[in-house]
Amino acid sequence: MPLVLAATPIGDPRDAAPRLADELAAADVVAAEDTRRLRRLAVDLRVEPRGRVLSYHEHNEASRTEELVAAVAAGERVLLVTDAGMPSVSDPGYRVVRACVEADLPLTCVPGPSAVLMALAVSGLPVDRFCFEGFLPRKPGERARALAALADEPRTMVFFEAPHRVAVSLDAMAQALGPDRPAALCRELTKTYEEVRRGGLAELADGAREGVKGEITLVVAGAPPREVPLQQALEQVQALVADGVRLKDATRQVSASTGLSAKALYDAAVAAR
Numbered sequence: 001m002p003l004v005l006a007a008t009p010i011g012d013p014r015d016a017a018p019r020l021a022d023e024l025a026a027a028d029v030v031a032a033e034d035t036r037r038l039r040r041l042a043v044d045l046r047v048e049p050r051g052r053v054l055s056y057h058e059h060n061e062a063s064r065t066e067e068l069v070a071a072v073a074a075g076e077r078v079l080l081v082t083d084a085g086m087p088s089v090s091d092p093g094y095r096v097v098r099a100c101v102e103a104d105l106p107l108t109c110v111p112g113p114s115a116v117l118m119a120l121a122v123s124g125l126p127v128d129r130f131c132f133e134g135f136l137p138r139k140p141g142e143r144a145r146a147l148a149a150l151a152d153e154p155r156t157m158v159f160f161e162a163p164h165r166v167a168v169s170l171d172a173m174a175q176a177l178g179p180d181r182p183a184a185l186c187r188e189l190t191k192t193y194e195e196v197r198r199g200g201l202a203e204l205a206d207g208a209r210e211g212v213k214g215e216i217t218l219v220v221a222g223a224p225p226r227e228v229p230l231q232q233a234l235e236q237v238q239a240l241v242a243d244g245v246r247l248k249d250a251t252r253q254v255s256a257s258t259g260l261s262a263k264a265l266y267d268a269a270v271a272a273r
Helices: 018-026 035-044 061-073 094-102 115-123 140-149 163-177 201-208 230-242 247-258 262-272
Strands: 003-006 029-032 052-055 078-081 107-110 130-135 156-161 182-187 195-200 216-220
Touching (some): 003 018, 018 107, 035 052, 052 061, 094 107, 115 195, 140 163, 156 163
Parallel strands (some): 003 078, 029 078, 130 156
Antiparallel strands (some): 182 216
């Protein structure tokens, strides 16, 4: 039997996958980040877990992982759930997943609601390429260094943040990424008071100073392409061609990284021959 990672609703219990109730009823062991919240969810889903229920959270994750792996190895079906979303994604679960992988034990997951994907979808920002950064460091120096490393990240970025740190984090983002960098503050997704605020980072920081309540997901636009002089970009094209890349492919590649027109680069490369 496998370890089963199961996504739980991020707010509205009606968003639970039908398989979640089936897994809760069938599991030999249910490991939950908060057993009280699990009980409430089970009531909402009208299911009674028949297996033994264990707590599995950040404070006992290291010690309890061995017990869960042993249960999987013994042929028991172990279900892992966290308070909201997918286990191991900014939640407990990574340790037991790694342990099962290393022990060559089976594992699978029940997909379901995702604050990351929902926030991206409603943000109004580009979603063709994105990266998930989780929670920023709490200490100011570490937070500043983390954001400095993301200053030139071209993909849309998604962050989780605690309500009492939102304004501070948005201020730090505005300093590191620019006050006008487009962003969205997504609050209480799928819940009664769902709200999405869109604007520049500085504007959102100002709006958050009076306090923000609920579960928060921040979506921040990636860095715009830096302007590169045509001659410098042409040299990049020529270097790629010298390495055996076709001219058209080289111009497309350099165009994507510089924002310059592929046609302009192609024409300049032909003229320079």
